[in-house]
Amino acid sequence: MLKPEILDPQGQAVQRALPRLGFEGISDVRQGKRFELEVDGPVDEAALARIHDLAESFLANTVIEDFTVRVENVAEAAK
Amino acid sequence: MLKPEILDPQGQAVQRALPRLGFEGISDVRQGKRFELEVDGPVDEAALARIHDLAESFLANTVIEDFTVRVENVAEAAK
Structure with missing residues (x-):
């Protein structure tokens, strides 16, 4: 946003x-904007940290935009 | 989406x-896309139904897009 x-x-x-x-x-x-990423493998803390980096460096323009990372499907994430 | x-x-x-x-x-x-709406007054079921209508008829193109309505700030919503 x-x-x-x-x-x-x-x-x-x-x-x-x-x-x-x-x-x-x-x-x-x-x-x-909103991006839905499908992640291979478990959505653990390391994966979330990586996705946070990705959002910060590539998906969002942090000069003018804020962003949040949210796990949508907790059941899938816990696999 | x-x-x-x-x-x-x-x-x-x-x-x-x-x-x-x-x-x-x-x-x-x-x-x-993502829209953040600030609602005057309580975000009760009637308000959510209205926002759902609004999203369906105006914000989303339901021919090609799905949408979900979510209350972001539950504390505010409970006021």
Whole structure:
């Protein structure tokens, strides 16, 4: 996601359009990217650290973007 | 996220680039969008249903995309 201090014109456009479309009560919208990575082997701490590096160095532009790494399928991850 | 049956050239490009960049063991990458909505008032079931409608009718292209709605800040949501 874009850092809070970075303007997000796409999100703002969506937010302004919502009342016209009948959706009230949304005070802010921010748009960002999402990557789903499928990992070979166990998603252990080492793998997560590697993916964190990957996200930091390659997927996100850390000058303007924040990112979080999340394990989606815990059952798969625990294999 | 794009549905599994829809090709994702952006994600594929990322996936193919990873070994060159020293990241092995990622078997698949898919790229999608993410929206963060700030909701006025309580995030109760009615609000979530409304947001689900909004996502379905406006944020996602449900012909080619799946979406999930998730409450991020449970403490805030419980207010």
